[in-house]
Amino acid sequence: MKSSELLAKIKLHGKPPRHVAIIMDGNGRWAESRNLPRTAGHRAGMEAVREVIEGSIEAGIEVLTLFAFSTENWQRPSIEINALMGLLRLYIQKETDRLRRMDVEVHVLGDLSNVDSTTRKAIKDITTETVGGSKLRLNLMISYSGRKDLVEACRLFAEEVSKQEMSPEDLNEEILSERLYTAGISDPDLLIRTSGEFRVSNFMLWQIAYTELSIVFTLWPDFSRKDLFSAICDYQLRDRRFGRIAGQRIPR
Numbered sequence: 001m002k003s004s005e006l007l008a009k010i011k012l013h014g015k016p017p018r019h020v021a022i023i024m025d026g027n028g029r030w031a032e033s034r035n036l037p038r039t040a041g042h043r044a045g046m047e048a049v050r051e052v053i054e055g056s057i058e059a060g061i062e063v064l065t066l067f068a069f070s071t072e073n074w075q076r077p078s079i080e081i082n083a084l085m086g087l088l089r090l091y092i093q094k095e096t097d098r099l100r101r102m103d104v105e106v107h108v109l110g111d112l113s114n115v116d117s118t119t120r121k122a123i124k125d126i127t128t129e130t131v132g133g134s135k136l137r138l139n140l141m142i143s144y145s146g147r148k149d150l151v152e153a154c155r156l157f158a159e160e161v162s163k164q165e166m167s168p169e170d171l172n173e174e175i176l177s178e179r180l181y182t183a184g185i186s187d188p189d190l191l192i193r194t195s196g197e198f199r200v201s202n203f204m205l206w207q208i209a210y211t212e213l214s215i216v217f218t219l220w221p222d223f224s225r226k227d228l229f230s231a232i233c234d235y236q237l238r239d240r241r242f243g244r245i246a247g248q249r250i251p252r
């Protein structure tokens, strides 16, 4: 099916996922299969990011969260880390105007303490320059770890307890959620992982409790809006029960 036909199908069904998260994986293998350096795969992956942002707006998605760099990725060879940070910076600088024109609000979530100051400056610029974008909220997860996010939220809460702004009995799911990087954003409805890896690699561990999963074999640089649309069509056929039985109304 063509991407326009898939999009028509999504619209006909209605109710696209509000929040789509993607573990963009397979850049290295894409490059290696072409006898290219791994960084060429990361560069090619940037084009897929653009496709997916445009496709998300067309499909009516409200929040798109892209896993761009994990805390664990700091363990890669420094030549690859430097290339990745350089590309990230380039992407941010190149795309800021386009994203603003497309009415996309960009947020960068993660522990930026290890990120070099030039990249941090670019991140600050794109977030301030796209504030108020109302077509799509784009979360770029950079130096992100699901476990660290949870630990940090617990630490924040503990500090509030020690200052007597909170008491231990106040802790509940909502209070914890409000202290995560994703505070105020609904949980992902759909999580896509490319490159056929069946694992979550420390991504949004709390937030994906009831997320629908879609593992695709396409390597990230080959991922197109057509792939996004078919994952959404597949999602629209899922029966999300949230622990209930089929046919029970979900109060949402």
Ligand code: IPE
Pocket: 024, 025, 026, 027, 028, 029, 030, 068, 069, 070, 073, 084, 195, 220
């Ligand atoms: C995803 O592609 C990008 C990042 C993790 C930064 P990889 O670099 O992990 O590519 P593979 O998995 O080695 O093919």
Ligand code: IPE
Pocket: 023, 024, 025, 026, 067, 068, 069, 070, 073, 197, 199, 201
């Ligand atoms: C997950 O991919 C992180 C990102 C896509 C940014 P990895 O390639 O780092 O994950 P593993 O090592 O295969 O689990």
Ligand code: MG
Pocket: 025, 026, 027
């Ligand atoms: Mg990988």
